[in-house]
Amino acid sequence: MFELERGENLGAALNNTLSDISSDVSVKSSASDLLALALVMSVARCGDLRVPLRLGRIDATEAGPLGVPEAHTDLNATRKAFEKAGFNQEDMITLVACGHTLGSVHSVDHPEIVSGEVAAENIAQFDTTADKFDPIVVTEYLNNTTTNPLIINANDTLNSDKRVFGADGNATMIKLKDPAVYKTQCEDVFERMLDLVPAAVTLSDPLQPVDIKPYIDTHQLKGNDSIELIGRIRIRTTTTPPIDPSDLIVTLSYLDRNGRRSNASIPTTIGTFQGGSSFGYLGENFNWFEFKTTMPASSGISAFDVVLTSHSSGAVTTFDNSGTGGYAINPYILFQETNSCLEAENNFNGTLTVVAAVHKSKLQSNSAPQLKLVRRVPLPRSFIPKLETESIPLESASAETGEFAYYKMMVPLGVASWRTSFDIEIGEGAAAGKLEFQDTSELLGATCATLD
Template identity: 45%
Template sequence: MKRGVVAIVGGIAAVAQVAEAAYVWPSKYDEIEDILSLQTGYRSRGFVEGVTPCSFGGNIAGRQFAAEWIRTAFHDVATTDAAAGAGGLDGSIWFELDRTENGGAAFNNTFSFFSNLYSVRASASDLLAMSVVVANAGCGGARMPFRAGRIDAVEAGPAGVPEPDTPMDTTRSTFAKAGFSESEMIALVACGHTLGGVHSRNNPHITGLDPTPDTVTKFDSTFDDFDNKIATEYLKGNTSNPLVVGKNETLNSDKRIFASDGNKTIQDLGCTKNGFKTACADVFTRMIDTVPSAVQLTEPIEAVDIKPYVGLSLGENGSIAFSGRVRVRTTEDTGRDVSDLTVHLSFADRNGEGTVTVPTTLDEGGVTYGLWGETFVWYQFETVIPAASGISKFVVHLTNPSTNATAVYRNGGGSGYPLDDALLYQASASCVDRTSVNNERTFTVTAAVREDRAADPVKMELVRLVRRQGIIHRQLVVETVDLAATADEGESGYVTFQGQIQLPTNGWSTSFDLVLGGGEKEVRLDFLKTQTCPRLKVIAFQPVPELLGGRAALGDAGEEAERFPDASIDGRRLRLRVYEDYEDATQIVVTCAMPFKV
């Protein structure tokens, strides 16, 4: 896997590549690869939906997400000090919105769109960089790479983004300080202004229109197409660009910038539509890959060919449940035909011995689509493993029934995809209460630890979302919670551990890691997601004499109830949370239950 480091060399941000190696699972970049690769369709992350069509703006008149995303990235990068290795695309823009140079709602709108994707595995600055890639793709631009690894700023950067009335010499020196040549400056402005326009609400002095209602004067006649009309219309003299033909010459910044080299660069950009797209992809890549000198960017993230999404949990009768999906890339260049493809897994026991075959079935949810024609299908599986023998690794087999040819995937040429059954996440017994007390909800997490490791400490590292005054995105603070042993699961050879933490009602959706032991023996389950406790529809209640803890109540069939996060499942018996306070409270048992959709 190539790894890129953006270094400042002679005032220019340059990408230094190192040796190539294959993708290895799991990777700390799995989440960001998912966000980039899974754009629409089944199990998609939906980033491109904000620019589909290119003119889309959330049904708000005049808004265009694609233009806003590119503008936000430019304003974040514009005040870079390349010689000092400071600034660049680091998300500092969201600390700088009190400045007149950063007027308008575009910047907060941008983060709001992808705020649900923001996490410890997807920084705000990486998502901002990706937004340029997605906007460019969604509006018909040329293919451009995306590298990850940006670190979010924790404070504002220097001021100085060029404005419409900024003198040409000052504008030129600002771009030069950021590491961009004069021709790159012209290309950045032209490429950024092939979409969108100027809002009268924020700039009535430029548009000459009333601020209310908000009216957008477009930069060119095809504001929702990534073409070179911004250049050709300027050169033909029939442009409507308000930063070229405005009545106040002082505010015609595009006119000054395009003419700053005698119109040479803008003429080159106007030659062909494809040439314009290629030039824009190149200069946009330079822009988003300009980062602080201490930041290491990855190689360009590519869609992973074969990617597993699997989990282990302690099941019934002392067994281990092994289940999940395998994502298979079916883009045209793979040559894979889903109608002539079967997938199965084979795994080795805890000691790395033996081979057990696990069949899969094609997930009927459908196809997932990515940028640039990428497609994926999913194969799902579920099996039971004896806890006594366990599992240590698995490999994936793809077979063409028509030829009986099989390809075996061993995790980047290694010995297999690794699993450690010393620590199991019990998702069915881990959840966030649906009810709030003092604006907080209880999150209960449950894990199962193999008996030979039960003396080691078990902890949860939870990411708490902390609000910041005046800043749209929350600070991510890791908080540690120790888990305590609660029960020996009998003949299974596992011990159950559990912990609880209070989460704010408006910040319960987050991620966490489970950690067993430390040093060379540390076992981790990373980037797990909190989930709310499921709702059930109660078919019948049956009272029992034992009170197993907490208040419960008899109720009528058809009432809605909520399962305790630590409820044990014994057949169909579930402990339920009380919604009303009854004097003669007793424990209840659901004799039959079915999922209840919210």
């Protein structure tokens, strides 16, 4: 993102991609992780490739060295650039053959490569199946039927694909014309390319679709000393054997604030949006179950298990978050979404109001709750913002219930940070508590309700 004005990165495509992902960059998802995700999902969708996705990349803070190979770069310099990144000649050929099965060259960026009128609609594709991830780019090259502009250009200096593909006398390309070989080799080089990170960076294990994924939408104090809990449970149904969602009874068995199992369970109903179903990576199917309940503020909720019961067989399966004691909910810090809002004063500035209810057992006389607000700071000539975390003490709202005290803060917020996140922290050491990654985007345009 610091190199987009270089000649080696001409065109709107890179800017457009960074613009597409910029709003999703957060303290939990770096731009580089989002780009990796984009590649993994696109090749899965276009060619059924399985490229493992690991997370943990750290975004660069300055430009790297020059040297991305261009159409006019000679073969020896191109080979050295790939070797510097850890790829040998066969890898180089494979990466280019895999990368150029999709996409095209734009005449507005490279009129020296694309013949005809310089216009946005005048593009030259690498093969005749530009919307499919397949080895046609290879077979058309080998059959001498290609229209790839980096192979058939009248100026041979610009025929970079021709030089790369033929670097070993076509030995690698002949192997890659087999669709099965092409698929597995592309999966391999893409995985290695994505996992090429600095030595100080440790990536996660490959992500896998999880069977159960809870989402807590609301956890806040309501009137009459009660707590409102609203959320959804996503259930993967393309398991072995597959799950029939119409045969499921889904309930939550929960622990109170003191870790005691409640005698009551929380019922769910199948979601209403799109019939309660969604589709994901590599044909995975999911069904959604929703819940909305209240419970006494004196007991609260600290964790829950998801219990699936079969209508037909009566079989019961309990998911306890892999034996960790259930899916945790912070019982001591509640974000009062109803009492919070983000008011836009004009097109550039607004005021964020955050109200939290903190359990009195967590309050210390010398320690106020802290709002850890992530500000999205625009950078010159970059779509990706710099993320800066600001610590702001919350102030007493001079309101309380039997169990909780309310805290409040109003803070100016520029338009770049209208979609951001914050944490709420209280205390230190073993007694510390944290409510993480609260989203501000749902607060825009809302009205702050007064405290009861």
